[in-house]
Amino acid sequence: xxxxxxxxxxxxxxxxxxxxxxxxxxxxxxxxxxxxxxxxxxxxxxxxxxxxxxxxxxxxxxxxxxxxxxxxxxxxxxxxxxxxxxxxxxxxxxxxxxxxxxxxxxxxxxxxxxxxxxxxxxxxxxxxxxxxxxxxxxxxxxxxxxxxxxxxxxxxxxxxxxxxxxxxxxxxxxxxxxxxxxxxxxxxxxxxxxxxxxxxxxxxxxxxxxxxxxxxxxxxxxxxxxxxxxxxxxxxxxxxxxxxxxxxxxxxxxxxxxxxxxxxxxxxxxxxxxxxxxxxxxxxxxxxxxxxxxxxxxxxxxxxxxxxxxxxxxxxxxxxxxxxxxxxxxxxxxxxxxxxxxxxxxxxxxxxxxxxxxxxxxxxxxxxxxxxxxxxxxxxxxxxxxxxxxxxxxxxxxxxxxxxxxxxxxxxxxxxxxxxxxxxxxxxxxxxxx
Numbered sequence: 445x446x447x448x449x450x451x452x453x454x455x456x457x458x459x460x461x462x463x464x465x466x467x468x469x470x471x472x473x474x475x476x477x478x479x480x481x482x483x484x485x486x487x488x489x490x491x492x493x494x495x496x497x498x499x500x501x502x503x504x505x506x507x508x509x510x511x512x513x514x515x516x517x518x519x520x521x522x523x524x525x526x527x528x529x530x531x532x533x534x535x536x537x538x539x540x541x542x543x544x545x546x547x548x549x550x551x552x553x554x555x556x557x558x559x560x561x562x563x564x565x566x567x568x569x570x571x572x573x574x575x576x577x578x579x580x581x582x583x584x585x586x587x588x589x590x591x592x593x594x595x596x597x598x599x600x601x602x603x604x605x606x607x608x609x610x611x612x613x614x615x616x617x618x619x620x621x622x623x624x625x626x627x628x629x630x631x632x633x634x635x636x637x638x639x640x641x642x643x644x645x646x647x648x649x650x651x652x653x654x655x656x657x658x659x660x661x662x663x664x665x666x667x668x669x670x671x672x673x674x675x676x677x678x679x680x681x682x683x684x685x686x687x688x689x690x691x692x693x694x695x696x697x698x699x700x701x702x703x704x705x706x707x708x709x710x711x712x713x714x715x716x717x718x719x720x721x722x723x724x725x726x727x728x729x730x731x732x733x734x735x736x737x738x739x740x741x742x743x744x745x746x747x748x749x750x751x752x753x754x755x756x757x758x759x760x761x762x763x764x765x766x767x768x769x770x771x772x773x774x775x776x777x778x779x780x781x782x783x784x785x786x787x788x789x790x791x792x793x794x795x796x797x798x799x800x801x802x803x804x805x806x807x808x809x810x811x812x813x814x815x816x817x818x819x820x821x822x823x824x825x826x827x828x829x830x831x832x833x834x835x836x837x838x839x840x841x842x843x844x845x846x847x848x849x850x851x852x853x854x855x856x857x858x859x860x861x862x863x864x865x866x867x868x869x870x871x872x873x874x875x876x877x878x
Contacts, residue, residue, distance in 0.1 A: 483612020528804020743852020
């Protein structure tokens with residue numbers, strides 16, 4: 445049973461599959477815009493901050509670089525579980541509209557901020573809004589998809605995110621000045637253009653969302669009390685999401701500082717490195733579209749993904765030039781890029797009760813890890829330029845060990861316990877005519 449929560453957005457009846465297909469373009473575009481906004485700021489964050497900071501030591505700049513990235517991710521952590529619960533209780537469309545509107549307002553505020561204090565507040569608002577998008581979009585997909593379609597659509601949604609992250613650095617540095625004939629050091633006020641452009645690009649999506657997604661519907665919850673094996677699997681999945689994201693956050697900020705301050709890479713070169721990272725993640729996620737690949741996923745696969753990223757990070761300090769560094773980044777991104785989507789897929793594979801809450805909690809765990817990693821990377825960098833990479837490598841090795849000794853046994857225990865098969869829950873999914 446599905447109930448209409450508010451009027452004005454009623455649509456003609458459709459089949460569940462046509463609803464999902466019609467909504468995928470809009471959901472993918474929303475995720476793309478959010479990732480574009482985040483990616484566009486990465487190579488520009490240091491010159492952007494210098495606009496608000498007077499002559500200060502490099503260590504202070506590094507601290508603000510880590511904090512400004514971390515506070516956005518911390519907002520994602522704080523609000524993702526709340527948005528997930530609200531979407532289960534009040535409908536996916538309503539939460540997507542509110543969250544995306546908050547992200548766009550925050551982006552405009554970042555572009556027009558008159559002081560550093562306003563910049564931090566705007567980043568919190570943008571992060572709070574962005575926290576609603578991915579978990580709620582995934583929950584919407586889960587409501588209207590069969591088990592096979594859900595895994596494929598999750599991968600497509602993740603690919604949209606990585607394409608946005610891929611395009612972000614190039615888009616940000618282009619719009620901020622260099623291709624327009626302005627050198628990086630003379631960008632000045634142009635540094636706020638990418639954030640404003642992202643907000644303007646997202647406005648039509650906000651207006652189209654009610655039409656594309658249909659009326660707001662509350663899905664009747666599936667009664668399912670998690671057992672011991674289910675709880676163990678959930679807890680282990682959340683911890684792995686936190687560890688992998690911590691490593692990614694530490695690496696992102698650490699590389700930003702290492703490339704600009706230690707290697708002296710230009711903003712364009714930094715953007716190229718982030719593009720390499722995103723391309724590798726996108727290619728890795730594309731492999732998950734094949735059922736033959738998904739069926740091979742187990743604890744050994746998960747441990748190998750963590751371990752290979754850790755080894756690549758450990759060898760980063762020996763990279764003799766930018767090309768070798770880019771290769772190491774590609775290896776790290778290829779392995780790390782598959783961990784998050786696999787955890788989301790596995791989370792609903794055998795039991796899909798309250799998907800918004802579950803996906804919101806997993807997103808929060810990942811966002812907390814990335815926020816802690818970003819915030820700590822600036823301080824670690826002041827101790828030693830390679831400290832963020834070594835720390836991320838150690839965290840990834842811990843993830844590899846936990847995959848074998850905790851996540852894998854918990855997963856097998858849940859499978860053995862014979863949780864509710866998804867074919868039963870698929871029968872309870874809403875249709876447009878209900």
